[in-house]
Amino acid sequence: MEDQAVVAQKAPYMVEVEEGKTYFWCSCGQSDNQPFCDGSHKGTSFVPMKFEAEKSRQMYFCGCKQTDKQPFCDGAHSKL
Numbered sequence: 063m064e065d066q067a068v069v070a071q072k073a074p075y076m077v078e079v080e081e082g083k084t085y086f087w088c089s090c091g092q093s094d095n096q097p098f099c100d101g102s103h104k105g106t107s108f109v110p111m112k113f114e115a116e117k118s119r120q121m122y123f124c125g126c127k128q129t130d131k132q133p134f135c136d137g138a139h140s141k142l
Contacts, residue, residue, distance in 0.1 A: 065106045067091045067127035072142055074122035074135035079115035086110035087123055087133030097123035097133070 068091030075097040079085065086099040090108035093100040099110035111133045115121075124132065126139035 065090070065108060067108065069126045069128070069139075069142060070096045071125040072139040073125050074139070075125050077121055077123055079113075079119060079121050081115055081118045083115050085113045085115065085133075087113055089127060089132065091127045097125060 067089060070088070070091045070093070077085075077097065087097055087110060088095070088099045088103070089111055090103040090106055092102035094102070103109065113133055122135040124135045124138070126142055128138040128142065129136045130138070
């Protein structure tokens with residue numbers, strides 16, 4: 063049986079990413095450090111998704127965990 067992601071919020075998280083910095087997006091929805099991983103997925107089938115910022119800018123990370131464009135928002139939250 064596959065684990066089901068928790069909907070952390072029904073909206074994206076706007077994050078100012080920094081060029082050259084590595085981020086780990088929470089795919090399980092259980093992290094207290096949304097939208098990033100804090101290790102809460104341990105014991106599940108989920109793993110965080112690594113993202114390396116190529117330039118400093120605003121990005122919208124998925125909060126509902128239902129996106130088809132991980133780790134970014136694709137509007138899937140509007141169908142929940």
